[in-house]
Amino acid sequence: MAEPVFEAPDAARVKLGWQLFYDPILSGNRNISCASCHHPKMGTADGVSLSLGEGAMGLGRDRKVGAENLPEQRIPRNAPALFNLGASEFTVMFHDGRLEADADEPDGMRTPLGAEMLSGFDGVLSAQAMFPVLSGDEMAGHYSENEVAQAVRLGFLSSEGGAWDRIAARVAEVPEYRAAFDGVAPGEPITFPQIANVIADFIAVEWRADDSPFDRYLREATPFDAGAERGRELFYGAAGCSGCHSGWFQSDHDFHAIAMPQIGPGKAARFENHARDVGRMRVTGLAKDAYAFRTPSLRNVTETAPYGHNGAYATLEAVVRHHLDPIASLQGYDRRQAVFLGLDGAADWTATDDPNETARIAAANSLEPVALRDDQVDDLLSFLEALTDSSWKAGRLGVPETVPSGLPVDR
Incomplete structure (x- = not known):
């Protein structure tokens, strides 16, 4: 590699x-x-499923809408x-x-x-x-x-x-x-x-961020702890994760439909009246690309919740379990996984409540179910933790105290 x-x-x-x-x-x-x-x-x-941009103030889960200039909708996809x-x-x-x-x-x-x-x-x-x-x-x-x-x-x-x-x-x-x-x-x-x-x-x-235990394993054959090693073997073996999450940064940079629940406003032009997000198909116009999204890199994945193209899953374990049986997970989606900031009038569940849309998402799924025990899921999570490199948090530029325009800096 x-x-x-x-x-x-x-x-x-x-x-x-x-x-x-x-x-x-x-x-x-x-x-x-x-x-x-x-x-x-x-x-x-930003730590939320779907961001609030113009018309909101603050950072992360503390971001709130302003009283005078309300956001028109959530940003359709996860930051x-x-x-x-x-x-x-x-x-x-x-x-x-x-x-x-x-x-x-x-x-x-x-x-x-x-x-x-x-x-x-x-x-x-x-x-x-x-x-x-x-x-x-x-x-x-x-x-x-x-x-x-x-x-x-x-x-x-x-x-x-x-x-x-x-x-x-x-x-x-x-x-x-x-x-x-x-x-x-x-x-x-x-x-x-x-x-x-x-x-x-x-x-x-x-x-x-390329100094994780996984990087040291590749460069110097530094061994993982027992749980992460079992997880690595599953990741590149029976769990099938590396079919898409391949290479040094665990991404094939391709697009796959994995029956991710659709939450939020969807990806639509202003003149369109739907809450769908057909992903790559909006770019290519090809039916084979319906509901396919880019394979994300898994580096520092333990620090980047929520997960999915629209942040449908709040925890890493939840999104791992979704991959094990995507259609069952889609059909039984727990809406408490969504991390939404308050926005009056937001139609967050239009697509989720549409059985026809759920059926279309399910029909496009490309992943076969995988049976793993709870302890094997724990091992996979241990391996994903080994993809974390925290060195970027220290010794770099950080957040500036001020910027040349004199405008406030989000800290």
Whole structure:
């Protein structure tokens, strides 16, 4: 098994990306940063099934809706963790893979923007930053609340004077940012791709996590304890986990339908009246991809609950048991597993309550049942614990006390 390859970004670029990652200046109403939903306190995610973006305040399970600007809906999918995304093998982004490296496409990547995509992104990790800032529910704000939201509403995204230009102009107006960009790209105007590139450099360095017991086992043959060793044998043997969770980071970077319960608003355009989420099929249009989602890496998985593309399972044991008999788990789903923040009027169970939708999810399932004893499940959990590398929590940049814009930092 080949070791992962990581680039080593310039320290000045990493520091600049660090400040921008925590700075609400990138959001339409200057009230949400990347860290609002990807915070180290919650394992680089946010600790809830489905996030509340624009219109909410606070971190993790303490995040609450504001009184004056209510969120229109929950974010349809769970905020993914950011560990090891600087490794070269991570070429597919988002649960449905709507952004992925593709040598046949301009600039080497395929995105939903197609021909409207800007040039200048270093790769898919930086390009993924373009989506949250354009989403009204996530960071842009709704309708005409601000100049960024207005540009998004009118469809001005990558064009001159569009949403990305307006965000970049804000950053350029801050003297400390202007000086920092002059240091890493002298004489060049500040563009959104430049902003995204340094944020990607920060993510690649800050949340590299490849010194777990599993890494030491691969590199130095350091043995596991007895329970984790039994779990490893199950993972790569009778339990069949490695059929999808393969490689150094336990992901085949492919898409699979595993009968995950559908909770929350679903993935739908504003004009669509449903709460479904057909996953990869929304990207490819192919029936074979219905309800398939990207295989997540399992690194630091013990720290990144809830689990599933919509965070349907609150505990690692619950999602492991779902994999053992997906259809039975789907049909008997315990709604208490969902970790929802309060949002009046949220239609969280529309798809869950629809027997036809449940039947469609079940029909797409690709996993065969596996019979394991309780003690074997415990051993699998011990092995998953051995995929945890906590070194990222110490000795890195951490959370800044302040950011150059002077806006509040989520701590």
